Amino acid sequence: MRHLRRVPQLGRPADQRKAMLRGLTTQLIREGRVTTTKARAKALRDEVERMITLAKEGSLSSRRRAIGYIYDKQLVHALFDKAQDRYGDRQGGYTRIVRTVPRRGDNAQMAIIELV
Template sequence: MRHRRRVPHLSKPADQRRALLRSLTTELIRHGRVTTTKARAKAVRSEAERIVNLAKKGTLEDRRRALGYLYDKNLVHALFSQVHERYGDRQGGYTRIIRTVSRRGDNADMAIVELV
Protein backbone atom coordinates (compact mmCIF):
# COMPACT_ATOMS: atom_id res chain seq x y z
CA MET A 1 0.00 0.00 0.00
CA ARG A 2 1.12 3.51 -0.76
CA HIS A 3 -0.71 5.44 1.91
CA ARG A 4 0.57 9.00 2.38
CA ARG A 5 3.13 8.69 -0.41
CA ARG A 6 3.12 11.86 -2.46
CA VAL A 7 5.27 11.27 -5.49
CA PRO A 8 4.62 8.33 -7.81
CA HIS A 9 7.62 6.08 -8.40
CA LEU A 10 7.54 6.56 -12.20
CA SER A 11 9.31 3.20 -12.62
CA LYS A 12 12.64 4.71 -11.64
CA PRO A 13 15.06 4.46 -8.72
CA ALA A 14 14.99 7.34 -6.27
CA ASP A 15 18.05 9.17 -7.62
CA GLN A 16 16.88 9.00 -11.24
CA ARG A 17 13.36 10.04 -10.24
CA ARG A 18 14.67 13.06 -8.33
CA ALA A 19 16.89 14.09 -11.25
CA LEU A 20 13.97 13.71 -13.66
CA LEU A 21 11.68 15.88 -11.54
CA ARG A 22 14.39 18.49 -11.04
CA SER A 23 15.06 18.75 -14.76
CA LEU A 24 11.36 18.87 -15.66
CA THR A 25 10.74 21.56 -13.05
CA THR A 26 13.71 23.59 -14.28
CA GLU A 27 12.54 23.41 -17.89
CA LEU A 28 8.96 24.21 -16.90
CA ILE A 29 10.04 27.38 -15.14
CA ARG A 30 12.44 28.30 -17.95
CA HIS A 31 10.04 27.81 -20.89
CA GLY A 32 6.63 28.11 -19.23
CA ARG A 33 5.37 24.80 -20.63
CA VAL A 34 6.63 21.24 -21.02
CA THR A 35 5.17 18.29 -22.92
CA THR A 36 5.54 14.99 -21.05
CA THR A 37 3.54 11.95 -19.99
CA LYS A 38 0.50 12.38 -17.80
CA ALA A 39 2.05 10.61 -14.80
CA ARG A 40 5.19 12.75 -14.96
CA ALA A 41 3.07 15.87 -15.37
CA LYS A 42 1.15 15.10 -12.19
CA ALA A 43 4.41 14.46 -10.34
CA VAL A 44 6.12 17.64 -11.55
CA ARG A 45 3.08 19.78 -10.68
CA SER A 46 3.68 19.53 -6.94
CA GLU A 47 7.41 20.26 -7.31
CA ALA A 48 6.79 23.34 -9.45
CA GLU A 49 4.14 24.64 -7.05
CA ARG A 50 6.55 24.19 -4.15
CA ILE A 51 9.27 26.20 -5.93
CA VAL A 52 6.82 29.01 -6.80
CA ASN A 53 5.72 29.13 -3.16
CA LEU A 54 9.36 29.45 -2.11
CA ALA A 55 9.77 32.33 -4.56
CA LYS A 56 6.63 34.04 -3.25
CA LYS A 57 7.98 34.01 0.30
CA GLY A 58 11.31 35.27 -0.98
CA THR A 59 13.48 34.88 2.12
CA LEU A 60 17.17 34.08 1.92
CA GLU A 61 16.54 30.53 3.15
CA ASP A 62 13.91 29.99 0.45
CA ARG A 63 16.28 31.32 -2.22
CA ARG A 64 18.97 28.90 -1.06
CA ARG A 65 16.52 25.99 -1.11
CA ALA A 66 15.47 26.89 -4.66
CA LEU A 67 19.12 27.20 -5.72
CA GLY A 68 19.73 23.72 -4.34
CA TYR A 69 16.83 22.27 -6.29
CA LEU A 70 16.83 23.99 -9.69
CA TYR A 71 19.72 23.51 -12.09
CA ASP A 72 20.06 27.13 -13.28
CA LYS A 73 21.21 29.88 -10.92
CA ASN A 74 20.12 32.73 -13.21
CA LEU A 75 16.69 31.15 -13.55
CA VAL A 76 16.24 31.23 -9.78
CA HIS A 77 17.14 34.91 -9.62
CA ALA A 78 14.70 35.70 -12.46
CA LEU A 79 11.94 33.66 -10.79
CA PHE A 80 12.36 35.38 -7.44
CA SER A 81 12.31 38.83 -9.04
CA GLN A 82 9.25 38.25 -11.28
CA VAL A 83 7.01 36.05 -9.14
CA HIS A 84 5.32 38.84 -7.16
CA GLU A 85 3.77 40.61 -10.13
CA ARG A 86 2.74 37.32 -11.75
CA TYR A 87 1.43 35.34 -8.75
CA GLY A 88 1.14 37.94 -6.00
CA ASP A 89 -2.61 37.63 -5.41
CA ARG A 90 -2.96 33.92 -6.30
CA GLN A 91 -3.22 31.48 -3.39
CA GLY A 92 -2.16 28.38 -5.30
CA GLY A 93 -2.75 26.54 -8.55
CA TYR A 94 0.23 27.94 -10.43
CA THR A 95 0.30 25.11 -12.97
CA ARG A 96 -2.19 23.68 -15.45
CA ILE A 97 -2.20 20.19 -16.98
CA ILE A 98 -3.75 19.85 -20.44
CA ARG A 99 -4.20 16.37 -21.87
CA THR A 100 -3.09 15.86 -25.47
CA VAL A 101 -3.11 12.94 -27.90
CA SER A 102 -1.45 9.67 -26.95
CA ARG A 103 2.16 9.08 -27.95
CA ARG A 104 2.47 7.18 -31.17
CA GLY A 105 5.15 4.67 -30.18
CA ASP A 106 3.73 3.21 -26.97
CA ASN A 107 0.28 4.86 -26.70
CA ALA A 108 1.25 6.63 -23.46
CA ASP A 109 -1.09 9.37 -22.26
CA MET A 110 0.62 12.69 -22.96
CA ALA A 111 0.02 16.05 -21.33
CA ILE A 112 1.25 19.62 -21.42
CA VAL A 113 2.19 21.21 -18.10
CA GLU A 114 2.20 24.99 -18.16
CA LEU A 115 2.50 27.83 -15.70
CA VAL A 116 -0.71 29.81 -15.40
Protein backbone atom coordinates (compact mmCIF):
# COMPACT_ATOMS: atom_id res chain seq x y z
CA MET A 1 0.00 0.00 0.00
CA ARG A 2 1.08 3.57 -0.63
CA HIS A 3 -0.20 5.16 2.56
CA LEU A 4 1.73 8.35 3.34
CA ARG A 5 4.28 7.68 0.57
CA ARG A 6 4.56 11.10 -0.98
CA VAL A 7 7.94 10.75 -2.67
CA PRO A 8 7.70 9.78 -6.34
CA GLN A 9 10.15 6.93 -6.91
CA LEU A 10 10.76 7.63 -10.63
CA GLY A 11 12.11 4.11 -11.12
CA ARG A 12 15.50 4.88 -9.57
CA PRO A 13 17.37 4.23 -6.32
CA ALA A 14 17.31 7.06 -3.80
CA ASP A 15 20.81 8.40 -4.50
CA GLN A 16 20.28 8.50 -8.27
CA ARG A 17 16.84 10.06 -7.85
CA LYS A 18 18.17 12.83 -5.58
CA ALA A 19 21.08 13.56 -7.93
CA MET A 20 18.74 13.69 -10.93
CA LEU A 21 16.36 16.10 -9.17
CA ARG A 22 19.28 18.30 -8.06
CA GLY A 23 20.56 18.44 -11.63
CA LEU A 24 17.14 19.23 -13.06
CA THR A 25 16.58 21.91 -10.40
CA THR A 26 19.90 23.55 -11.25
CA GLN A 27 19.13 23.43 -14.95
CA LEU A 28 15.61 24.85 -14.52
CA ILE A 29 16.79 27.76 -12.39
CA ARG A 30 19.63 28.48 -14.84
CA GLU A 31 17.62 28.26 -18.08
CA GLY A 32 14.05 28.95 -16.95
CA ARG A 33 12.58 26.03 -18.91
CA VAL A 34 13.23 22.27 -19.08
CA THR A 35 11.63 19.57 -21.22
CA THR A 36 11.30 16.27 -19.36
CA THR A 37 8.76 13.57 -18.60
CA LYS A 38 5.54 14.48 -16.85
CA ALA A 39 6.37 12.44 -13.72
CA ARG A 40 9.81 14.06 -13.39
CA ALA A 41 8.29 17.51 -13.91
CA LYS A 42 5.82 16.94 -11.09
CA ALA A 43 8.60 15.75 -8.76
CA LEU A 44 10.81 18.66 -9.83
CA ARG A 45 8.10 21.22 -9.09
CA ASP A 46 8.32 20.57 -5.33
CA GLU A 47 12.09 20.97 -5.24
CA VAL A 48 12.18 24.17 -7.32
CA GLU A 49 9.43 25.81 -5.33
CA ARG A 50 11.27 24.94 -2.11
CA MET A 51 14.44 26.60 -3.43
CA ILE A 52 12.57 29.74 -4.52
CA THR A 53 10.87 29.96 -1.13
CA LEU A 54 14.30 29.75 0.53
CA ALA A 55 15.53 32.51 -1.79
CA LYS A 56 12.57 34.73 -0.92
CA GLU A 57 13.32 34.27 2.76
CA GLY A 58 16.89 35.40 2.14
CA SER A 59 18.46 34.47 5.49
CA LEU A 60 21.98 33.09 5.84
CA SER A 61 20.63 29.72 6.91
CA SER A 62 18.36 29.45 3.87
CA ARG A 63 21.24 30.49 1.59
CA ARG A 64 23.40 27.71 3.02
CA ARG A 65 20.61 25.17 2.52
CA ALA A 66 20.24 26.24 -1.11
CA ILE A 67 24.00 26.08 -1.71
CA GLY A 68 23.95 22.55 -0.32
CA TYR A 69 21.28 21.53 -2.80
CA ILE A 70 21.94 23.45 -6.04
CA TYR A 71 25.12 22.48 -7.85
CA ASP A 72 26.20 26.00 -8.95
CA LYS A 73 27.13 28.40 -6.16
CA GLN A 74 27.01 31.50 -8.38
CA LEU A 75 23.53 30.52 -9.53
CA VAL A 76 22.37 30.44 -5.90
CA HIS A 77 23.66 33.97 -5.33
CA ALA A 78 21.91 35.19 -8.49
CA LEU A 79 18.67 33.46 -7.43
CA PHE A 80 18.77 35.06 -3.98
CA ASP A 81 19.38 38.49 -5.53
CA LYS A 82 16.47 38.30 -7.98
CA ALA A 83 13.87 36.16 -6.17
CA GLN A 84 12.39 38.87 -3.96
CA ASP A 85 11.84 41.21 -6.92
CA ARG A 86 10.45 38.51 -9.20
CA TYR A 87 8.34 36.46 -6.74
CA GLY A 88 7.86 38.85 -3.80
CA ASP A 89 4.09 39.17 -4.16
CA ARG A 90 3.49 35.48 -4.96
CA GLN A 91 2.56 32.98 -2.26
CA GLY A 92 3.65 29.92 -4.24
CA GLY A 93 3.06 28.55 -7.71
CA TYR A 94 6.39 29.62 -9.17
CA THR A 95 6.37 26.97 -11.91
CA ARG A 96 4.11 25.97 -14.76
CA ILE A 97 3.85 22.47 -16.27
CA VAL A 98 2.62 22.20 -19.86
CA ARG A 99 2.07 18.78 -21.41
CA THR A 100 3.54 18.15 -24.86
CA VAL A 101 3.52 15.32 -27.38
CA PRO A 102 4.57 11.82 -26.23
CA ARG A 103 8.21 10.85 -26.71
CA ARG A 104 9.10 8.71 -29.71
CA GLY A 105 10.37 5.31 -28.78
CA ASP A 106 8.68 4.58 -25.47
CA ASN A 107 5.61 6.88 -25.76
CA ALA A 108 6.32 8.50 -22.38
CA GLN A 109 4.21 11.55 -21.55
CA MET A 110 6.43 14.60 -21.95
CA ALA A 111 6.04 18.02 -20.36
CA ILE A 112 7.71 21.41 -20.28
CA ILE A 113 8.25 22.86 -16.83
CA GLU A 114 9.05 26.56 -16.71
CA LEU A 115 9.39 29.34 -14.19
CA VAL A 116 6.49 31.78 -14.12
